[in-house]
Amino acid sequence: MSRPPEATGWPALVAGQGDVRELLDIMARLRNPEGGCPWDLEQDFSTIAPYTIEEAYEVADAIDRGDLADLKDELGDLLLQVVFHAQMASEQGAFAFRDVVASICDKMVRRHPHVFGDASFEDAETQTVNWEAIKAAERAASGKHDESALAGISRGLPEWQRAVKLQSRAARVGFDWPGPAPVIDKLHEEIEEVRAEFAQAAVAENHDRLEDELGDLLFVAANLARHAKVDPGAALRRANQKFERRFRAMETFAAEAGTQMSALSLEEQELLWQRAKQQERA
Numbered sequence: 001m002s003r004p005p006e007a008t009g010w011p012a013l014v015a016g017q018g019d020v021r022e023l024l025d026i027m028a029r030l031r032n033p034e035g036g037c038p039w040d041l042e043q044d045f046s047t048i049a050p051y052t053i054e055e056a057y058e059v060a061d062a063i064d065r066g067d068l069a070d071l072k073d074e075l076g077d078l079l080l081q082v083v084f085h086a087q088m089a090s091e092q093g094a095f096a097f098r099d100v101v102a103s104i105c106d107k108m109v110r111r112h113p114h115v116f117g118d119a120s121f122e123d124a125e126t127q128t129v130n131w132e133a134i135k136a137a138e139r140a141a142s143g144k145h146d147e148s149a150l151a152g153i154s155r156g157l158p159e160w161q162r163a164v165k166l167q168s169r170a171a172r173v174g175f176d177w178p179g180p181a182p183v184i185d186k187l188h189e190e191i192e193e194v195r196a197e198f199a200q201a202a203v204a205e206n207h208d209r210l211e212d213e214l215g216d217l218l219f220v221a222a223n224l225a226r227h228a229k230v231d232p233g234a235a236l237r238r239a240n241q242k243f244e245r246r247f248r249a250m251e252t253f254a255a256e257a258g259t260q261m262s263a264l265s266l267e268e269q270e271l272l273w274q275r276a277k278q279q280e281r282a
Contacts, residue, residue: 023080024097027087045088052081064237110134149173160232163222180227187224190217249276 030040055078062071086097111134113119114127121127135152139145146152149172153165170176177183194213197206225232250272254261261269 020083020097023083024087027080027083031087031091040084043084043088045085048081048084048088052078052085055081061237064234110138158233160218160222160236163219164226164232167223167226177223177227180224183220183224183227187217187220190220193217246273246276246280249279 029035030037033041055074059071059074059078062068062074082100083097086095086100090096109116111131113130113134114121119130121130139152144151149169150166153162153169155162157165167176177186190213194210194217197210197213200206222232225235250269251261253272253275254264261272264272
């Protein structure tokens, strides 16, 4: 019976033993061409990547809700994604799970010379500067000779997060607003430019210009969040939760009145929205 390279054996598995080797065996079985799972066998790096991103967000959601029981499950789902990618790489002879572990261990030791070596830093800010210097040296050693202050910022990040990283890197060399006030002024300027685009023509006729101006608006909003030391992703997540909570309350009010939201006028719906807000304040 053939078996993928990462598999460590084919015992009768007993779930819940808490050993990562058990998870590696499970994943190897799922990917085994002889008796494995058809869905798992069809997957590749590109098809699994969206699930990896989704699981990372679900971990963040569990943390945001303070649900440690759910966090345990979500971290398991995220670990499975790592094992899945490592298994596929192992089948190609590229690397195995043990190589992933060795790589991150080496990186953590290398980037923390104040813990695992003789270096010392005055504060966290100095440590961060050294961290970036180490990363730059790592890029140079790998043949990536990008000398830009923006070097190394992943293009695979959520765009909100990437915007903040770009702005933070630029700020390190002095390219930054002196405080939130001029950022707010810039935000108003971008809003007016968006307003002007909407006034010029139908959305379908100037979609590209609207996308460009709305992008500028969102970029400045991310910059304002950075100055406030607020994670824009967390802020938007809170806004989403607030909207969902209030909208569901509106649906409840409508049902209690013997109707549905779709049967109400916009003005009637607005009254329910205000009622939901008042209920929250109370």
